[in-house]
Amino acid sequence: MVLKIDVGKALIPKKGEELPGDTVEIDKSQSSTVVVLADGLGSGVKANILSSLTAKMTVGMLKYGCDLGEVIETLANTLPVCEVRQIAYSTFTILQVFPDGKAYLAEYDNPKAIIGRERNVIDVPRQTRIISGRKINEAHFHMDEKSWAVLVSDGVIHAGIGGIWNLGWSHQRVENYVSRVVSTFQDAQGMCDDLCHVCQRLYAGEIGDDVSVATVMARKPRYL
Helix, strand or coil, rough: EEEEEEEEEECCCCCCCCCCCEEEEEEEECCCCEEEEEEEECHHHHHHHHHHHHHHHHHHHHHHCCCCHHHHHHHHHHHCCCCCCCCCCCEEEEEEECCCCCEEEECCCCCCEEEEEEEEEEECEEEEEEECEEEEEEEEECCCCCCEEEEHHHHHHCCCCCCCCCCCHHHHHHHHHHHHHHHHHHCHHHHHHHHHHHHHHHHHCCCEEEEEEEEEECCCCCCC
């Protein structure tokens, strides 16, 4: 059965910035759906440029048949590393879903993608691969009807830090929340908007870090 892959995205910039330092890039074609969430170091225009470059290059190269090794090598040779903190100027999560439900996930220094089916979170094993000095976590899994995946940036995990929760919302709490409410949404965009709304409340309107969410839902096609 050919699945319909529904994708949504939502971003909120850090307080005082006009542009978010994160980028979510989506490419849908007959061969696959590619979603990239890139988080630029810092915030504002510079972070936006670096995350946009990361996301657009990744989507473009995967779309034209390059493998992840080539993508990472190109990014490693293109994007600078912060001399002071010795970390990359942009981190990323890549999710590629094919029409038959096969899915590929690659994560570089971003929070782990939350993957599930209906109300259940699925523990998808990751394998670590070193590419051009970068430690990439990869996973191959299968999505069927009612499967979903939620990609988030650090701004979601850290929501409420120093306020409602000393250490922020945390990955575990986000995971629990998503699994509880995801089945109530008819489309992926609804899940994204809801997570951003919760983050705004946790930050009490004072967004301390760029918030970005991308949601992918697999379902049967609806014919009119």
